[in-house]
Amino acid sequence: MKEFGSVNDILEFAICQEQEAVEFYSDLASKMKIEAMRIVFNQFAQEEMGHKAKLLDIKEKGIYEVSSEIISDLKISDYLVKTPAANDMTYQEALVLAMNKEKSSFKLYLNLSERAPNAELKSLFLMLAQEESKHKLRFEIEYDDMVLKEN
């Protein structure tokens, strides 16, 4: 795994990750058969762009905060079978895909935080992990509201 020596290194890496996500969703959007799903994936890409902008801002100003807020994990995706991306995906499948993507980013940062060489870098990784779990929660809540209506 990549070694990180400074705050800047980490932020660079995270910004690249967000950029990759933007491209991933934009690419999916262009392949979608129905227009509404194209809009959905473009929206996901926009959200990732928002995340990237936030990180760029941190990088520029050099200020970030690790809040003590505990982000809930509804663990919805933990038990779902992964389905591959396809051009006729339903919104349900898109949400599962997004939840899983955010979950793996969260895990990555958590992992990195455990291996961080000093407290400063550790807290930065934790902040990034927290951000990813917030993104995942947003998808989980939508899934909980709209798919698991159980009606």
Added chain:
Amino acid sequence: MLDLDIKYLKFKTYLNTYCPYCHQSFNVETKDKKQLVLKAVFKGQETDLILSPYLDVFEVESSIPIETNEVLDDILCPECHKSLISKEICCGECGSPVGHVIISALSRLIPFFICLKKGCEWHGLTKSDERKIKLKIPRQEMPEQDKTLRIHNHQEVPYGYTSELASLEAGRCLQCKAPKCVEGCPVDIDIPAFIKLMRENDFDGAAKKIKERNVLPAVCGRVCPQESQCEAKCILGIKDMPVAIGRLERFVADFERKMDLVKIPVIKNKTNKRIAVVGSGPGGLTVAADMALLGYSVTVFEALHELGGVLTYGIPEFRLPKSIVQFEINYLKELGVRFELNHVIGNILTVDELREHFDAVYIGVGAGLPVFMGVEGESLGNVFSSNEYLTRMNLMKAYRFPEYDTPMPKGNKVVIVGGGNVAMDCARTAIRTGSTEVTIVYRRSRHELPARLEEVHHAEEEGIKFKLLTSPVRYIGTDYNSLKAVECIKMELVEPDSSGRRRPVPIKDSNFIIECDSAIIAIGTGPNPIIFSTSPDLKRNKWGYIDANEKTMETSIPKVYAGGDIVTGSATVILAMGAGRAAANTMHKQLSKK
């Protein structure tokens, strides 16, 4: 201030009546007679005034002839001889002076008034006093099949009100001036007006009043979630149980049908315009009825071999007898609506082809595509979607195998996943077809169960087990890929965001196994793609449902309208009907412009 809006006392109850001054009882009972005895003064002479304690007959026993419409000068207490004439109130029917007595109703003393004009026979309470009595009449229960017997048959569970029970229940309504119940009804039925007609024993009139807004009252009376609609808003519900509006609706609709009072109207203004309706669910049937009544020639295309949509293939017989749905469909046939069965639109004919041959097309194809959770093992044998299970059972009459050629999806121990009406219907069907242990697994708590309260209550009575705050995480199969157990996890409710809504989260290491030989997934449905395969221009939202204007039901294609579950996702019968009516209104408006 005195509330002078006085109401006629409708329900004929035995009344204990007293003098407001000396509290002497006016009731005189002999072995074979029950009477109220007062003194009357007429043309300067005194005589006995005899009333029935049910206040239905007014007679004067005296040698003085009193003609109908003549007004007594006074009435007096036979004991203290005080005049009972009220200074503040006069007759609510004819405006004549009234005698004021008190009645004892439900351990309260309440002023009560009697008109002095012979023949008026008016006896009443002020509205605020009436309220005091009404609050105390308990909500009337519907007689129903015994729980130990009914799990061995498929007949309807509640028998419905008798006319006595219906009148008693209708008598509870306060006839509010600003009734909240109407606000709770998605199609704005004039609830107080139909209940008022019931109180006047005009059950037929009451049924017709409902039908002004709702073409399927016998269906809605049985399946609408009244507790979260009209009854949730009823003023009586603040302190007591709300008026049983749904049960009254069901009663009058059944009355009209059983008494053969449904009249087929003569349609005068026939037009030569043609309407195609795709799907014969409650939404499609509403469009068909409304447009046929307006003189259009309507053809309904239905994919299945039977009509009625979910009312026929989803909701089981014990909750909604098929004869009722059939009756409504026959009514449409008599209105001249044509039905084409086994017509899958998108396949046999496309929407574009319908547009060519018809002046307007309504799409009401429902949301019939099964949705699964996506956990491991859902494709094992004996894991069914609720759609497949109920369709086999209801529409294809599997429960009557071998009389009908559909093998029954059977299991001794059955797990149902979900908490809505569909889950309850599957569970109650399973228990009726010989399953010995039926368990409902639901992720949230009892409070959040989306099913109608009555269904949950009936399911519990019938011995269905509820595993609440539990979610399946894996279906476990035998070596032959047939289901043998469901692994579940316990959940707790947390508040993860500022929305205030509590959401279920798995409790670590709380997994457990439920052994079973079949499972039915009833967590919701999605849109069936068939119709879209040949109509790519029909705009859809991200959930795959048709994007239609909320008010006019117009879609992205001219002359094509849509409503019901295919627009909203799985919802309710009454919402589908409301959408059907809205679409019919727009179609008519646009077609009559031309």
